[in-house]
Amino acid sequence: MKRHQYNDYQVSGIVMLSAAFLLLLAATLLNRSDITSATLFLCGVAAFLCGVFLLTFSKPEPVDARVASLLPVMGSINICRIIADLGVRGNAWFIPGEPGSADVKEFVPVTDSLPPDTIPDFSFVIDGESPGIRLIPDAARVIDLLKRRHGFHTPQGENESFNAVKEIIEDILEYADTAGLSRDGDSVIVSVKGYRFYDGCRLVAGESPKICTMHPCGICSLSACILASGLSVPVKIDYIDMDDATRSLRIIVTLGSG
Incomplete structure (x- = not known):
């Protein structure tokens, strides 16, 4: 199995040090005491310093986002297969917790119906007019991380919510190159371009x-x-909606009644 031991910066640093050695060796062997030897000596010193700089500040390559995006794929597929085998066909509702809380519940109804007013704290909801399955959102742990490390607090209102999604995706987590949100009636359109984990989504x-x-x-x-x-x-x-050419997503989010 092929294994990469050096990144580009480390290879460049080794090349620069090798070039410095050759230039300084040439200047020493020529020993002409003229402008040519001086030029070779200065170039050798410059190459040596560049090589040391590259090796000193080089960092290991980060995890390949395309590979990382494949890790949760089968988990999502298997969960939905189990849900479908249980006769559940609806789209998931994300239900907010207490006002000011970032805790969100995920509820998948049997049909495309509204979620119940109250959801018990167990997985299978069979009582009431809207039976279904209660899950923990996939993003729950990411939001916990945002609260601990980045001081994330629950946004209030449409503008703050839109700005929070955009800032988190673009700047804090750097999930994508650009993100934009717009309101269209009872829906919110989330447009994401250059999504780094697009391969898993596809x-x-x-x-x-x-x-x-x-x-x-x-x-x-x-x-x-x-x-x-x-x-x-x-x-x-x-x-x-997905676009393979630009690795983009267009997500249509429907708003329920509060």
């Missing part, structure tokens, strides 16, 4: 587009959780 959607709305993962779950808690209304993802 595999999940290739298995079945229904998985992306029945139990959203990754950036879709993160956006839905923030919008639900910030707008204080249940939300669900009804449609996701």
Whole structure:
């Protein structure tokens, strides 16, 4: 199995040190005491310093985002297969907790019905007019991390919620190159370009587009959780459009009634 031991900066540093050695060796052997020897000596010193700089400040290559995006794929697919085998067909609702709380519940109804007013703290909800399955959103641990490390607090209102989603995706977590949100009636459109974990999304959607709305993962779950808690209304993802050329997502989030 092929294994990469050096990154580009380390290889460049080794090349520069080798070049410095050759230049200084040439200047020493020529020993002409003229402008040529001086030029070779100065170039050798410059190459040596560049090599040392590159080796000193080089860092290991980060985890390949395309490979990392494949890790949760089968988990999402398997969960949705189990849900479907239980006769559940609806799209997941993301239900906010207490006002000001970032805690969000995920509820998958048997049909495309509204979520119940109260959801018990166990997985299978069989009482009431809207039976279904209660899950923990995939983005729950990411939001916990944002609260601990970055001081994330629940946004209040539409503008703060939109700005929070955009800032987290673009700047804090750097999940994508650009992100934009806009309101369209009872829906919010989340547009993401240059999504770094796009390969995993494409595999999940290739298995079945229904998985992306029945139990959203990754950036879709993160956006839905923030919008639900910030707008204080249940939300669900009804449609996701994907563009392979630009690694882009267009997520249609439907707002429920508070």
